[in-house]
Amino acid sequence: MRASLRPSDPAVSPAIERVNAELFTLTYGAIVRQLLTDYEEIEEVNKQLDTMGYNIGARLIDDFLAKANITKCTDFRETADVIAKVGFKMFLNVTATVANWSADSMECSLILEDNPLVDFVELPETCQGLSYCNILCGVLRGALEMVSMRTEVKFVKDMLRGDDVFEIRMKLLEQMPEEYPYKNDE
């Protein structure tokens, strides 16, 4: 993946336009609510959210690579760091921590203590199986696939279900050979 932190540079370029999070948070909430009405199966809602995220991630990656001050990542560990420190910061304005690496460095967790998607949200009893923030898994999967990493991404801890943090488990399944139609500019 073409991304790693250049320590001397500010992590995020000032070219990012920011808006009040309220509209974003409420819009996401209303979408989840509508999907819950449209589908009887909660698992299907989780799947839809993941698909929406995948499509968003596949588009956002360009924006990210264009605006973030980063260079090519050498391995999955570096990629995870960039996602946690630059990606989450740039888009959601929060920072994630990378933790719980597997011995083979193919699997890790992103820990979020703060998450704008869930401001004002409380899950009713009837939504216990809902992975409310599942869109984030899709975003990560979609973005990583665009830079040749096939992954499996899922929530293993969820504050809306009573956990102390949000924990996103990210597993690298396959690194496809890079075949860019262009050359890196470095």
Add this chain to the structure above:
Amino acid sequence: MPGGAREVAESCVDSLNMELVATYCKRLHPTKPDLAGRRIEAIGYQVGLQLAERYTRERPRFTDHLESIKFICKDFWAEVFKKQVDNLKTNHKGVFVLQDNRFRWLTRISVDALPTTGAQNESAVAANAARASQAAGQYLYFPCGLIRGALTNLGVPCAVSAEVTTLPACEFNILVLKRVE
């Protein structure tokens, strides 16, 4: 966590809006554009209700419909679309037309354009414009719902429709519904 001061990248809002349209118009109801539109409008309505509630917490009640509509044109628009409505017209019989010459959510839309070189240049340009307006229309279900929700919260029951004039300009038509006494 108080939502007021928190900020996210605008591309989050844009992406969510684009994907919302793609989900309902292309994936869930590709053959039923009206149904897709109603679903998206309903989502906007919920958001409008909640936003108006938040934005007016510190204000005295509006005394008439015109005052509520002006609030939408100025404060609400500025919060959500980062500018004010450019022109407000009314027939004084319950119809209001809000004109935005550069509607923020239409400024970043791209449409697959037909080639515009050669002999069919003019017709291709016209066809592209028509396609662009049609595609852009899908992105107005949500703001229509947003406006209807906000006005409903302010005690103005209404129906809202929109049309794209020349991208990225558009007009929102608000028809205030008579209350059944």
